[in-house]
Amino acid sequence: MAARTKQQQPRFGGEALEHRRQLEELTDSEVVQAFLGGDQRAFGELVQRYDNRLLNFVYRTVGDRERAQDLVQETFVRVYRHLARFDQSKKFSTWIYTISSNLAKNELRNRSRNPLVLFQTIRKNWEANHRQLEWEDTQYKPDDLFRKRHLREKIEQAVAQLPEHHRIVFVLRELEGKTYEEIAEITGCNLGTVKSRLNRARNNFAEIVAPMVD
Amino acid sequence: MTCSEFQNHFSDYHDSLGDPAFMAAASAHLDGCPECRRYRGVVEQGVEVLRSLPYPSVGDDFLLRLKHRIYHLEDGPALRRREMAGSATTTTTAFAIAALIAVAAWSPVLTLAPEVVLDPIVVTRPEPRVIGIRPASPRALLVQLAREEAMVHRGLWDDPLLLTRYSPLTAGRTRSASAMRQADLE
Numbered sequence: 001m002a003a004r005t006k007q008q009q010p011r012f013g014g015e016a017l018e019h020r021r022q023l024e025e026l027t028d029s030e031v032v033q034a035f036l037g038g039d040q041r042a043f044g045e046l047v048q049r050y051d052n053r054l055l056n057f058v059y060r061t062v063g064d065r066e067r068a069q070d071l072v073q074e075t076f077v078r079v080y081r082h083l084a085r086f087d088q089s090k091k092f093s094t095w096i097y098t099i100s101s102n103l104a105k106n107e108l109r110n111r112s113r114n115p116l117v118l119f120q121t122i123r124k125n126w127e128a129n130h131r132q133l134e135w136e137d138t139q140y141k142p143d144d145l146f147r148k149r150h151l152r153e154k155i156e157q158a159v160a161q162l163p164e165h166h167r168i169v170f171v172l173r174e175l176e177g178k179t180y181e182e183i184a185e186i187t188g189c190n191l192g193t194v195k196s197r198l199n200r201a202r203n204n205f206a207e208i209v210a211p212m213v214d
Numbered sequence: 215m216t217c218s219e220f221q222n223h224f225s226d227y228h229d230s231l232g233d234p235a236f237m238a239a240a241s242a243h244l245d246g247c248p249e250c251r252r253y254r255g256v257v258e259q260g261v262e263v264l265r266s267l268p269y270p271s272v273g274d275d276f277l278l279r280l281k282h283r284i285y286h287l288e289d290g291p292a293l294r295r296r297e298m299a300g301s302a303t304t305t306t307t308a309f310a311i312a313a314l315i316a317v318a319a320w321s322p323v324l325t326l327a328p329e330v331v332l333d334p335i336v337v338t339r340p341e342p343r344v345i346g347i348r349p350a351s352p353r354a355l356l357v358q359l360a361r362e363e364a365m366v367h368r369g370l371w372d373d374p375l376l377l378t379r380y381s382p383l384t385a386g387r388t389r390s391a392s393a394m395r396q397a398d399l400e
Contacts, residue, residue: 044277051272051276052269052270052271052272053269055269055270055271055272056270059270065270068270069272069273069276072272072276073279073280073283076280077283077287080284080287081287151263152263152266152267155263155264155267156267174264175265180229180231195226195231198225199221199222199224199225202224202225202228202257203221203224205260205261206253206256206260209256209260210252213255213256213263
């Protein structure tokens with residue numbers, strides 16, 4: 001991307017409301033084209049569309065909200081730098097989620113450099129992939145008030161407890177509503193692997209939350 | 215269809231990805247299996263609660279920080295170029311200093327050794343010493359000293375008696391030998 005002078009630096013927000021409304025009605029591809037055509041405010045529109053969604057995805061993946069914000073910032077910086085090379089025949093959302101997913105995976109990989117953490121992660125992933133799928137109908141029925149109060153907390157913990165490669169697929173499917181093909185493209189896996197990981201993720205998730213759910 | 219088969223392919227049923235035969239078999243299994251029905255209910259209800267959780271939102275300064283980072287995107291390469299030029303200057307200076315030191319160390323003018331004249335060292339033969347033998351009288355001492363001096367001139371290691379005379383292993387014999395000599399001298 002050509003170097004910009006300070007006068008040409010993008011300005012977000014505070015511009016004509018009409019122009020903003022026009023941008024809101026465009027599709028992602030049209031906004032990208034507007035930005036590449038010189039409309040700096042179009043990039044602000046992309047940021048506004050994806051900031052919280054990406055934050056939710058990255059936060060559920062890495063479990064640290066502050067770090068997730070940094071990674072989302074880094075995602076947008078990379079989008080800004082490489083948007084000119086983006087293949088516009090593909091979906092922009094898949095591309096931006098791919099960048100975020102790679103950054104989140106790098107973050108998790110860097111954390112696991114501690115030998116003990118690495119060993120525990122490897123063991124957890126191996127067990128999650130090779131343990132036989134099983135389901136037990138527990139008779140445990142805790143007090144309703146207790147259950148409701150802690151259900152949300154338990155649900156969040158259940159997602160955080162999933163192995164990393166299951167968690168990413170689970171969040172992309174259940175929270176972000178991505179299709180199997182999109183998930184395969186974002187994670188760099190084939191369709192069969194996505195199905196297998198999602199199935200195991202749902203099984204693990206169900207086992208953890210079952211005592212709290214009717 | 216067994217419970218194991220149903221759970222192994224739950225995603226195909228849940229997301230309607232299976233063929234019609236599979237979907238029919240899965241539905242029929244669910245109708246007759248309360249455990250698998252509960253399994254499906256737990257997954258669906260858990261996901262529903264998960265989706266109802268509030269979306270985390272970016273901080274108030276998120277956009278400002280992003281603008282700042284993008285504004286300074288071009289500064290990174292410029293700073294790196296400046297750093298490389300600076301490091302090249304530093305490297306050149308370091309090499310020049312090292313070369314000067316090497317020239318100074320190997321220069322023939324600077325490595326001339328000063329001439330130092332020392333007094334000659336004279337080594338003399340030490341005076342013989344008698345250890346462990348106490349003469350009975352001053353005259354005996356003088357005689358003994360004369361004998362020792364003669365032994366030294368002859369060669370200390372030529373006298374076989376000398377090796378045994380001062381040995382602690384033959385202390386008894388040496389005492390008696392010296393007593394006999396003293397008696398002869400006396």
